[in-house]
Amino acid sequence: MAGNTKVNEFMAMIIAKNQGETEFHQAVKEVVESLIPFLEENPEYQFSKILDRITEPERVIMFRVPWVDDQGEIQVNRGYRIEMNSAIGPYKGGLRFHPTVNLGILKFLAFEQVFKNSLTSLPLGGGKGGSDFDPKGKSDNEVMRFCQSFMTELQRHIGQNTDVPAGDIGVGGREIGFLFGQYKRIRNEFTGVLTGKGLQWGGSLIRPEATGYGAVYFAEEMLKTRGDSFKGKTVAVSGSGNVAQFAVEKVIALGGKVVTLSDSNGFIYDPDGIDAEKLSYVLDLKNTRRGRISEYAKKYNVAYTEGQRPWSVKCDVALPCATQNEIEKHEAEALVANGCVVVCEGANMPSTPEAVEVFLEARILYGPGKAANAGGVAVSGLEMTQNSMRLSWTREEVDARLQQIMKDIHGTCMKYGKDDSGFVNYVNGANIGGFIKVADSMMAQGFV
Numbered sequence: 159m160a161g162n163t164k165v166n167e168f169m170a171m172i173i174a175k176n177q178g179e180t181e182f183h184q185a186v187k188e189v190v191e192s193l194i195p196f197l198e199e200n201p202e203y204q205f206s207k208i209l210d211r212i213t214e215p216e217r218v219i220m221f222r223v224p225w226v227d228d229q230g231e232i233q234v235n236r237g238y239r240i241e242m243n244s245a246i247g248p249y250k251g252g253l254r255f256h257p258t259v260n261l262g263i264l265k266f267l268a269f270e271q272v273f274k275n276s277l278t279s280l281p282l283g284g285g286k287g288g289s290d291f292d293p294k295g296k297s298d299n300e301v302m303r304f305c306q307s308f309m310t311e312l313q314r315h316i317g318q319n320t321d322v323p324a325g326d327i328g329v330g331g332r333e334i335g336f337l338f339g340q341y342k343r344i345r346n347e348f349t350g351v352l353t354g355k356g357l358q359w360g361g362s363l364i365r366p367e368a369t370g371y372g373a374v375y376f377a378e379e380m381l382k383t384r385g386d387s388f389k390g391k392t393v394a395v396s397g398s399g400n401v402a403q404f405a406v407e408k409v410i411a412l413g414g415k416v417v418t419l420s421d422s423n424g425f426i427y428d429p430d431g432i433d434a435e436k437l438s439y440v441l442d443l444k445n446t447r448r449g450r451i452s453e454y455a456k457k458y459n460v461a462y463t464e465g466q467r468p469w470s471v472k473c474d475v476a477l478p479c480a481t482q483n484e485i486e487k488h489e490a491e492a493l494v495a496n497g498c499v500v501v502c503e504g505a506n507m508p509s510t511p512e513a514v515e516v517f518l519e520a521r522i523l524y525g526p527g528k529a530a531n532a533g534g535v536a537v538s539g540l541e542m543t544q545n546s547m548r549l550s551w552t553r554e555e556v557d558a559r560l561q562q563i564m565k566d567i568h569g570t571c572m573k574y575g576k577d578d579s580g581f582v583n584y585v586n587g588a589n590i591g592g593f594i595k596v597a598d599s600m601m602a603q604g605f606v
Contacts, residue, residue, distance in 0.1 A: 164194050172213060179262025181482060185269050185507060186213055188514070188526075192589035206605075208597045212272065215265065217241040221311045223289055225304045228297055237308050239287035239315055239323075242268035245599035248319055249285030250275055250535060252326030255333065259288045266482075267326075270506055271535070273592030274528040277567045280539035285321055287312070293328050294448070305336035313341050318349040318545070324538045325354040327481070330400070331366075350545025353538035357550075362541035364556040365534075370404030370504060371557070372533015372564050373477060373525075377502035378412060379568040380523040381475075383582065384499075389413035394473040394498075396420045397480035398444050398451045401504045401531070405477050406437055418468035420480060421451045425468040428460040472496040479504035487512035494520045503527035514585065521581055529567050529588040536563045 165187070172186050190209065197203050219239040227233055238261065241249045251271040254264070264286045272284030289308060293301050316323060325334055334354045341351055348360075355361035364371070374388070381387055391414040395402050398419045406416045415431035419440065428436070436458065443449045455462035469476065469489035476498050478484055482505065485493075490513035493501065501517055502525040503509065509517070509526075517524040537560055544550055551559075567588075575587020 165190050168194075168209065176262070176265070179265060181266040181507070182262045182269065184483075184511060185266040188507075188511065188585070189269075189273070189589045189593075192586045193593060196590050196593075202601070203597050206601050208600055211600060212243060212593075212596065213269065215240050215242045215268065216244060217315075218261070218265075219287075219312075219315050220261070223291065223304065223308050223311070225300070225307045227300050233304075235289050235291040235304070235308075237287070237289045237311060238264050239312060239321070240264045240268040240285055241315070241321055242284045242286070243272045243596060243600075244283035245596050245603060246276060247281035247283045248317075249321035250282040250324070250538065251284055251286040252288075252324045252534075253329045253333075253337075254286070254288035254326040255291045255293050255328030256288070257290055257292045259290045263482075264288060267506055270528050272596060273589065274532045275535055275539075276592040276595045277529055277570060277588060278532050278536045278539060278563055279566060280536065280563075282535065282539050285323070286326075287323060288326065288329070291328075293333065298332070301333060302336045305333055306340040309337045309340040310344065312337075313344050316341075316351055318351050318542070322350065322538075322542060323352055324535070327399070330354075331356060350542050353541045355541070360541075360545050362537060362544055362556060363551070363553040364560060365537050365541055366400060367404040367407070368537035368560060369401045369531050369534030370406075370479065371408045372536065372560060373401070373479070373502055373504040373530050374405050374408040374412065375533065375561050375564040376525050376530040376568055377475060377477070377500055377523075379565055380500055380502065380525055380584075383572075384523070387412065388475070391415070391474040392417055392472070393475045393477060394418045394468050394471050395477045395479055395504075396425070396468055396484060396508075397478075397505065398440060399479075401534075402477075402479040403437065403441055403444070405479055405504055406432055406440075407434075409475075409477075410434060410437070414475065417473065418471055419451055419454070420468050423450055423452060424462055424464040424466060426451055426455045426460055426462050427468070427471055428454075428458060469493050470496075473498055475500040475502070477502055477504050478508035480508065481505055482507045483510050485509040485513045487516060489513065490516035494522065499523060501525070502530045504531050506531065518583060518585070523582075524584055525571075526585050526588050528592060529571055529584060532567055533560055533564055536560060
């Protein structure tokens with residue numbers, strides 16, 4: 159009860175200081191609930207006010223982004239960069255271009271990124287940025303003009319040893335290319351200031367696949383704790399973008415059967431499973447033609463449910479790979495009732511707090527995003543290393559390093575999350591494991 163009181167007192171302060179930022183409140187509360195018992199046993203962190211400091215960004219940058227559309231009209235968007243914590247390395251985290259982007263969402267993502275990057279064991283701080291610009295429906299020239307305007311301001315605040323952005327929702331290879339070109343043009347230097355670059359100009363093999371592959375590797379490690387594997391498992395996946403696509407590819411390789419994909423309009427259910435040929439169609443549909451997942455249903459004559467998410471479908475493993483808060487309490491209850499034994503998050507915070515509670519009470523294997531989807535930033539870190547060394551590793555080398563990083567993250571979660579009964583609370587494990595490295599570094603560096 160005392161722990162609950164301390165959580166509530168701390169959250170009251172956070173909400174008062176960060177009004178209206180509901181996603182940030184949610185992310186902080188989830189971490190604080192794990193950390194309060196740990197902090198009571200380790201009072202040195204309380205004395206140094208680590209929790210107060212780790213929830214306050216080191217720097218928040220907001221700026222105007224004017225650009226001209228194809229009709230010659232001037233458009234104005236808002237740009238952001240949240241430099242959250244640099245205790246263990248330069249700020250690292252993606253850029254998101256989407257109409258829903260606001261300060262609260264980016265602060266939640268930056269806060270999560272601090273713990274995620276710590277868990278990888280790579281020397282990376284946490285940051286996040288983006289804009290309310292929507293690349294959907296825009297021409298390549300419009301996207302280029304926006305990216306050039308955005309980078310004209312952002313370049314003042316980033317650098318290979320300061321802050322290294324990457325892609326996120328709405329920021330793929332095309333956008334990274336335009337952003338990198340403008341940075342190079344203004345600064346007159348060719349450095350690893352962005353990750354997710356093209357292979358010909360400093361990118362890393364496996365980077366596009368990394369988040370999806372990493373989530374599946376993490377889920378495989380969780381299954382191993384119960385003597386199981388993906389072989390023969392029915393898998394529900396949400397989303398149909400980069401993370402979902404490569405999660406499907408890796409599940410197929412490990413012997414599982416993926417039966418769902420979705421987008422913001424609805425989901426498809428393919429009881430025969432999405433094989434390599436069907437996945438190739440999805441890649442062309444979403445990456446080249448930028449179509450809707452409903453077209454898959456028409457082509458392969460399968461069910462399409464408009465306006466809903468795939469969590470009512472019977473499955474053994476659920477991989478939410480779309481966006482935040484996409485699994486609500488009733489959907490979590492449906493997953494558990496239908497026999498789902500693993501929920502492993504490819505997206506950032508896709509389960510609401512009430513949904514997480516359902517998973518933990520049912521004692522299923524639940525892998526939170528800050529641990530399960532850390533593969534993307536892990537390979538971004540490996541891309542930075544290759545850039546610094548002026549060399550490129552083979553696909554096999556990068557994939558082997560990614561697998562080992564995901565195994566190590568799983569081991570950290572086991573170390574700090576396993577209770578006396580043998581049940582692993584991966585939420586506690588990820589939060590405490592990620593916190594310790596950052597907190598110790600902050601204490602060593604003084605009150606800065």
